[in-house]
Amino acid sequence: MKRLLPVSLQNVHLEDDFWAPRQQLVRDVVVPYQWKALNDELPDVEPSHTVANLKIAAGEMEGTFHGMVFQDSDLYKWLETVGYVLAIRPNPELEALADGVIDLLARAQQPDGYLNSYFTVARPDARWTNLRDDHELYCAGHLMEAAVAYYQATGKPKILDIVRRLAEHIDRVLGPEPGKKRGYCGHPEIELALMKLHRLTGDELYLRLAKYFVDERGREPLYFALEAEARGEKRVRPYNFKYSQSHQPVREQTSAEGHAVRAVYLYSGMADVAAETDDEALLAACRRLWEDIVSRRMYVTGGIGSSAYEEAFTVPYDLPNDRAYAETCAAIGLVFFSHRMLQLEADAKYADVMERALYNGVLSGMSLDGQRYFYVNPLEVWPEVAEHREDMHAVRTTRQPWFGCACCPPNIARLLASLGGYIYSVDPDTNTAFVHLYIGSQAAVSLAGQDVRLIQRTRYPWDGEVQLQVSASAQAEFAIALRVPGWARRVEVRVNGQPVASSWESKGYVYIRRVWRDGDTVTLSIPMPVEEVFAHPEVRMNAGKLALQRGPIVYCLEEVDNGRNLQSIVIRPGQTWTAQYEEGLLGGVVTLQGSGWRDVIRPQGEAVPREFGHGQPLYAFQRCAREETKVKAIPYYAWCNRTPGEMTVWVRYES
Amino acid sequence: MKRLLPVSLQNVHLEDDFWAPRQQLVRDVVVPYQWKALNDELPDVEPSHTVANLKIAAGEMEGTFHGMVFQDSDLYKWLETVGYVLAIRPNPELEALADGVIDLLARAQQPDGYLNSYFTVARPDARWTNLRDDHELYCAGHLMEAAVAYYQATGKPKILDIVRRLAEHIDRVLGPEPGKKRGYCGHPEIELALMKLHRLTGDELYLRLAKYFVDERGREPLYFALEAEARGEKRVRPYNFKYSQSHQPVREQTSAEGHAVRAVYLYSGMADVAAETDDEALLAACRRLWEDIVSRRMYVTGGIGSSAYEEAFTVPYDLPNDRAYAETCAAIGLVFFSHRMLQLEADAKYADVMERALYNGVLSGMSLDGQRYFYVNPLEVWPEVAEHREDMHAVRTTRQPWFGCACCPPNIARLLASLGGYIYSVDPDTNTAFVHLYIGSQAAVSLAGQDVRLIQRTRYPWDGEVQLQVSASAQAEFAIALRVPGWARRVEVRVNGQPVASSWESKGYVYIRRVWRDGDTVTLSIPMPVEEVFAHPEVRMNAGKLALQRGPIVYCLEEVDNGRNLQSIVIRPGQTWTAQYEEGLLGGVVTLQGSGWRDVIRPQGEAVPREFGHGQPLYAFQRCAREETKVKAIPYYAWCNRTPGEMTVWVRYES
Structure with missing residues (x-):
């Protein structure tokens, strides 16, 4: 199936005021911090025992398993993050640390290729008996993602060998063939991971396994029911098959059901398999x-x-x-x-x-x-x-x-570290370079047989001006497809300062096809007014409320800026909001300032109903007084980085 | 301590369009229905096993205990209800049924006076080892309340004998004296019940026990902690002493904490003890x-x-x-x-x-x-x-x-059956008759040495006109104190059609002291406009919303009258609501009709943000269209007696 090819993070260098410091933070703070967490070295934090579990599994430490059955996956996501960090910039010390982890994994891997510290340490006889709950394939998937990331960054094959042996073990145990268990994982993940391995190596085994896991899921007779029966399971409540999206074959599913992470991981794997198998x-x-x-x-x-x-x-x-x-x-x-x-x-x-x-x-x-x-x-x-x-x-x-x-801390780390891979794609059939995200960066792409460098400069998400400069040793004809953000009411595109003559828009991308010369510059101007967002009336919780958005940033009100009781604030729609970049605030953010009213205690007056008394009655036949108030909104993502308190995204309005 | 004396339900005869049919319903439908429930004779309902438990305890049936540890109390509340029903009107058949129950209780009572089917059947050796959770005193209290009600209705002492023996047993086991357990019940109830027994019999034992239970509660060392330790209890979460209001001595408690029923039962018992002990x-x-x-x-x-x-x-x-x-x-x-x-x-x-x-x-x-x-x-x-x-x-x-x-079904039955006892009080010191509730009725009271009959006629809660006629064989000087409802903005009082010259108002009562003659009639006119109720702004859930109240009745909107999505409805405060008595609706209710707007799907238009598409986007930078709508409100108490669906008491407003 035709698909765009993302430009890999190895080929994208971030130069961005918003994201580059966050990637540095991942490298300099988050990865070391999480390493400490995984090694039980954080003060005042319950020990994670993650690395210890694997050492015990490798026979190098005495002890028992502690943590979730999927505790290994925290380390695998950390290792994946390290792969991305190393791809961005070499770091011999970190690489040596990661190599040590990989060596440990090799030692913890069993002779038959099996690798999972929980079962190896705690329940060696119970492997593959509860695919529904025990996350063995989930952990394997995270290790595969780590392997791909680490191999791509370092070229070192050792971790790929580990996952190849693990995948071969899985293939011996699970599958549609006679003598194998027709199982799949309660927590999807391995599907998308196998597809990454397949795309890296070309090995058909991984594709076959991924497709099997996708196809088998939810087929009658339901594997999780058979498996539970085989275990002699007793449950107070019947298992909710929707929880793991195993209630019906995936091709028949029409609504997103069950555990949300399981769902979107599964759908990601489904999309990968669909692409590769048409x-x-x-x-x-x-x-x-x-x-x-x-x-x-x-x-x-x-x-x-x-x-x-x-x-x-x-x-x-x-x-x-x-x-x-x-x-x-x-x-x-x-x-x-x-x-x-x-x-x-x-x-x-x-x-x-x-x-x-x-x-x-x-x-x-x-x-x-x-x-x-x-x-x-x-x-x-x-x-x-x-x-x-x-x-x-x-x-x-x-x-x-x-x-x-x-699960979340290393997950956010790996996404931030790999963000470079989300910005651009190339369509080699049509010689088109897609710009999906506006993030200051340099991308090396191959278009029409030419090595081209795209240099993106922007202050996004605070400003909608984007400059894209083409750098190439020779001229070349290709298209640049610029995403018109969904939140934009209009955009202006210029090439070398001139409004573009030949462009067309399709599915939210402005395509500019021309013969590009070194130094050609596209500018995209996206006005970034403060927008008021209203929810569908069926979302009863948001009735009478609006949210504020500017560019891609959704805002919120915090108590530290607006005082207590944010639900007492009412704003008038259509007002002019002042959007102001505050360099010293929250790492530099655009704040929004406007005005509104606030319900305050009603003035002393006739007390009806009397039972609630004068002053500050719980109920009264009289409305609260209102007083004018300033309102200040900050980006939602930055909430709770100052004095903790109330927060709200949706704010009452009255026109 | 000085207190008003409620006029007992034996002396009040209801003649009321609103309440008398409800009392008849209790007598004719609810009591028989609940008797079936307690005897496991309702189709499609999990067996209650309540009567069966007591038969097993009496040695008259084989089987094991089923239900909650306090299952007996459901029967006791039923029996209490029967007492009130019989006080209102003789019913030999029902009385025979109740006598049979009392005979059963006598047979289930142990030789030492103990009576509790759970412990007698299931855990005879564990009596009084877990006062915190096991409700032994709670059940005893409900039996005492039943005993008082039944004795007052029938004059039959058998049930009083049962509870006397039970109380004496309790007194041998619990109390501050050496050799007794310094316990009290996890679920307050016995305190107020003992006070009823004390007031009926004058027996000091009951007062002493009640005062002990009130005084001991929450004193260090906390009995429930000692008791749990003695049981060797292991808990995942520490016990929350506030749950049973046993976290501190009751006189030091300043905020209502924990299980709400436990709280108000305790506070009721505290008020009773306070009154009797000054x-x-x-x-x-x-x-x-x-x-x-x-x-x-x-x-x-x-x-x-x-x-x-x-x-x-x-x-x-x-x-x-x-x-x-x-x-x-x-x-x-x-x-x-x-x-x-x-x-x-x-x-x-x-x-x-x-x-x-x-x-x-x-x-x-x-x-x-x-x-x-x-x-x-x-x-x-x-x-x-x-x-x-x-x-x-x-x-x-x-x-x-x-x-x-x-717990709830028989509780509501006993309150409705005993409602006659809540309407009037007498202050014998000042020769004052208080009218607390406006319910059509005849009350026989003794004032200034005279037998006086007060005849109240009203269509309350639908209408605020109340007529109170004095019927007496001779003239007498006394005061009538009429409650001015807290929801009333003003009232008008007339005696024999003339505005009263000599009245004063104190703490919400209009006092009319005079020499009353047979046939004198007081009329109280309370305008009953539709009122809009606004909550204190700290009640964030009600910000921007109002409730409707007329007289004492709080209203709600139901889907069956107003269509789906009641949160999409907005009303304008201060509008004129039409209040209309609808005889055929919900047993006869005053409904409120007004108008408002409804957020409807936004019209097709510019789709921003685009990701949510045209038509019915989940979010949009555009407000919903609004259309005018009629709004109809019914009394909250009557909701869900027609087609089930949405309901809301609080409705959005915009001025």
Whole structure:
């Protein structure tokens, strides 16, 4: 199936005021910090035991397994991050550390290729008996992703050998052939990972396995039911097959159901398999599922999965702000899924959602200093209540140093480190270079047989001016396709200062095809007014409220700027907001300033109903007084980096 | 301590269009229905096993105990209801049935006076080892309340003998004396029950025990901690002593904490003990706790306890509408507590809250046909979401035929059956007759040595005209104190058609002292406009919303009248609402009709942001279109008696 080829991060060098410092933070702070976490060296944090588990599995340490059954995957995501970090800039010390990890993995791998510290240490006889819950393939998938990243960065084959032996072991145990278990993983991940391995190596084994896992899922008789019966499982509640998207064959699925991270990881793998196998029905399922998410089940921040229970999608338009789950990993998975669909369809709507999630629901998951994390990303917080109510137990009102289930911190690290790979694509058939994201960078691409360098300069997301300079040793005819952001009402495109004569727009991209000469410069001007966002009326929680967005950035109000009780604030739509770049604030952000009213305590007066008394009655037949108030909004992603307190994305309005 | 004396239900005969049919329903439908429930004779309902447990305890049936540890109390509340029903009107058949129950209880009572089917059947060696959780005193208390009601109705002493022997047993086991356990019950109830027994019999034992239970609660060393240690208890979470109001001595408690039913039952018992022992410090604690509830922790319906977890109070102003717990029993308990405070303080605010709970949060707990019940009383329901989300698991979107924990159905029955006792009080010291509730009735009171009959005629709660006629064989000087409802902005009082010359108002009562002659008639005219209720701005869930109230009735909107998506409706404050009595609707109710707007899908237009597409985008930079809509509100208590669907008490407004 025809698809765009992303320009790999090895070929993209970030030079960006917004993202380059974040990548540096990942390299200099996050990777060392997370290494400490995985080695139980953080003070005041429950030990992770991740590295220890593998040492025990390798027979080099005494002890028992601790942590989640998928604890290994935290290290694998860290190793993947290291791969990306090394691809950006050599770092012999870090590479030596990673090589040591890989050596440990080689020693922990069993003679038959099996590699999983939980089963090797704790339940060696129970391998592959509970694919539904035990994450063996999930962990294998994360190791495969790490292997691809690390090999691409260093060229060292050792980790590829490890995963090849692991994949061969999996192939001996699982599959449709007689004598094998017809299983698949309760937590999808290996599908997309196998596809990365296949694309790297060309080895058909990986494609065959990935396609098998995708095809088998949800087929009758349901494997998880057979497997549970074989285990003699007793459950209080029946297992919800939707939780793991195993309720029906994937091609028949029409709505995004169950655990949100599982869902978008699965759909990503489905898109990969569809692309490689020309599977139109599978692609159609991906399209339907993506549309279902973005038209009915997504927060304005790009967060998905609105229920803490099962970390899951619920029903259409059920998007409570105070009990949003919106797991950081799920927003990251939506980036993965959207990025894959973008390559398949060259439709900017996929890039729009990718960008929305990236700048909002993903980035909110990590503090500005890289050492505190949100697993859950609410859109409204009243700390006293969130900290008290049991039905909001999942919400944290401040970012945490680590988690017992620590999937999110290394996930955000690997996405930020690999961001260079999301900016550009090339369509070799039509000689087109796509610019999906506006991030200052230099990209080396091959177009019409020529090595071309694209130099992007921008102050995005704070400013909509983008300059794209072509650098090539000789002239060449190709097209540049510039994404018109979904939030833009209009754009202006110039080449060498002149409005372009020959361009056309298709699915959100402006295509400029011409003979490009060294030094040619395209400028894209995207006005970035403050926009008021209104939700579909079925989203009852947002009735009478609006959110603020400027460019790709969704805003929020914080108590530290606006005082207590943010729900008492009312703003008038259509007002002129002052957007101002504040260099010293939150690492440099554009803030929005406007005005509104605030419900305040009603003045002393006739007390009706009397039972509630004078002064500050709980209920009264009289409205509160209102007083004028200034309103200041900051980017949602940056919330809770100052004094903790209330926060809200959606603000009441009255016209 | 001086207190008003409620006119007992034996001396009050209801003649009321609103309440008399409800009492008939209790007699003719609810009592037989609940008897079937207790005897496992309802089709399609999990067996209650309540009567069976007692038969097994009496050695008359084989089997094991089933149900909650406090299952006996469901029968005791039923028996109490029967007592009230018989007090209103003789019913030999029902009385014979109840006598049979009492005979069974006598046979189930152990030789030492102990009576509890759970321990007798299931754990005979574990009596009094877990007062915190096992409800032995709670069950005893409900039996005592039943005994008082049944004895007062029938004069038959057998049940009094049973509870006397039980109380004597309790006194041998528990108390401050050496060799006894210094325990008290995890679920308060026995305190108020013992006080009823004391007031009926004059026996000091009951007062002494009640005072001991009140005084001992929360004293260091905490009994529940010692007891748990003695049991060798292991817990995952530490026990929350606030749950049972045992975290500190009751006189030191300043905020209403923990399980809401436990709280208001305790406070009721505290008020009773304070009254009998002239304990000003205890009364002061009651005042503080009552004020804390009504000024920070009560729904506009009189519902209390806003969290399903531990069925508890949470933090001030945390009153979510969709996840309201507002257990029917808690609103009933608030009636009990407020009624007691009313006698002690003669302040109408207590009657206001009693009335608010009664007409709204209590009455909502039972269907109009008496055979379906709400345990949880939300103020906003979106059925698809409530039925799907785990964090709303406690909310039922339709009333249920019975419950595994069936405390509420018999509780509402006993309150409705005993309502006659809540209407009037007498202050013998000042020769004053108080009228607290406007309910058509005849009350026989003794004032200034005269037998006086007060005949009240009214169409309340639908109309604010009240006529009170004095019937006496001779003239007598006394005062009539008429409550001015807290929701009334003004009232007009006439005696024999003339504005009264000599009256004064104090704490919400208009006092008319004069020499009354047979046939004298007081008329109280209370205008009953439709009022808009606004919550304190700290109640963030109600920001930008209002509720409708007319007289004591709080209204709601239902989907069946207003279509789907009630949160899309906006009304303009200050509009003229049409209040209309609809005889054929919901047993006859006044409905409110007005107008507003409704957010509807935005018209096709510029699609920004584009990612959400045209038509019905999830988010857009454009407001929804609005269309005018009629709005119809019905009394909250009557919701969900027609086609189930959405419901909301709080409605968005924009001026």
